[in-house]
Amino acid sequence: LSSKSILTHRFVLSRYAEVTAALSNDRLTGGGDDSGAHVAVRDAARRAFSQQHLAEWREKMEASALALAAALPDDEPVDVVLQFAIPWTITLAGFVTATPASELPRLARLASQVFIAAAHATDLEMPDAARVASAELAAALSSMGAAAPIGVQAFVALTQTLPCFLGAAWRSLLDNRGELANLRADPSQMPRAVEELLRFAGPSRAVFRQAASDVRIGDLEIHEGDRIVLSLSAANRDPERFENPDRLDLTRDAAGHVAFGRGTHFCAGASMIRAATAAATAALIDYLATRDVERATQLDGFAIRGVTSLVVTPRRD
Numbered sequence: 001l002s003s004k005s006i007l008t009h010r011f012v013l014s015r016y017a018e019v020t021a022a023l024s025n026d027r028l029t030g031g032g033d034d035s036g037a038h039v040a041v042r043d044a045a046r047r048a049f050s051q052q053h054l055a056e057w058r059e060k061m062e063a064s065a066l067a068l069a070a071a072l073p074d075d076e077p078v079d080v081v082l083q084f085a086i087p088w089t090i091t092l093a094g095f096v097t098a099t100p101a102s103e104l105p106r107l108a109r110l111a112s113q114v115f116i117a118a119a120h121a122t123d124l125e126m127p128d129a130a131r132v133a134s135a136e137l138a139a140a141l142s143s144m145g146a147a148a149p150i151g152v153q154a155f156v157a158l159t160q161t162l163p164c165f166l167g168a169a170w171r172s173l174l175d176n177r178g179e180l181a182n183l184r185a186d187p188s189q190m191p192r193a194v195e196e197l198l199r200f201a202g203p204s205r206a207v208f209r210q211a212a213s214d215v216r217i218g219d220l221e222i223h224e225g226d227r228i229v230l231s232l233s234a235a236n237r238d239p240e241r242f243e244n245p246d247r248l249d250l251t252r253d254a255a256g257h258v259a260f261g262r263g264t265h266f267c268a269g270a271s272m273i274r275a276a277t278a279a280a281t282a283a284l285i286d287y288l289a290t291r292d293v294e295r296a297t298q299l300d301g302f303a304i305r306g307v308t309s310l311v312v313t314p315r316r317d
């Protein structure tokens, strides 16, 4: 055994300056870095989410969000994640991956198994449960042929990560009524608000890396083979980078947050998620403004967090 294999360390980086330096350092490699399949997914996703596609999808997204919001019952408790975000994001995944509607519930069930296991990951290696469900989902998607080019990661992100983020974003708005009211009064603030919601409540809590060679980040010596955890959620609340970081302030300039990572691995779905968050929140904002939170269920994974159920009731004033 070489001394290196014995003396590997694990570090958790949580300051904004260190997390961003580590994200931008290609000697710190991620899970599927060397695999052709990973690069293919990334490239396919970037093509699929071209500006032209996004413009087409934006219209569909907005129309379907408005239709779903209009159909929500007015005078009873409603779970806006289960009854709005999830059905809507499944529809979205359907048209993005061109999956027939009849297949969607089965694929979404598999995606939820991948998601739950991935949410609790604490290291680069995917947990076994996620690997099995992920292989099954990949096989199901590929049996549908070229119609589903962007694969497992996109499907899981759209049907699982996105609704869980929407739940967290809406809960943050309901906990900060003044911010909600201001946004409702001036919808032109939506793009800026979406960035702040990502900074404040983004679902990716941590990403993982391994050092391909010795690397220095700030004062930290990282040796070849060391494994590191980059806490994106902590970096997004670093007071040295964001003033009053624990305050949701929809007027702040939150650009520079790392909710989608940075550098080589920057999220290929970011523009889609930004557009989707804006469309769903705009469609639901009048409804939210007249509701109180009755109950919320939090997902607190090591790698992913969010709100998986958000029951709201008509406001008593």
Ligand code: HEM
Pocket (backbone or CB within 6 Å): 030, 041, 042, 045, 150, 153, 154, 155, 157, 158, 161, 162, 165, 202, 203, 204, 207, 208, 232, 258, 259, 260, 261, 262, 264, 265, 266, 267, 268, 269, 270, 272, 273
């Ligand atoms: C709320 C939803 C989403 C969040 C918060 C999110 C977040 C992230 C983050 C933090 C990374 C960087 C990972 C790292 O540095 O190790 C990433 C990478 C990635 N994301 Fe997303 N993502 C979301 C949705 C999506 C969607 C819808 C797609 C659809 C294609 C997608 C595709 C990818 C791909 C392919 C990568 C890897 C890029 C690479 O390694 O080059 N993501 N995402």
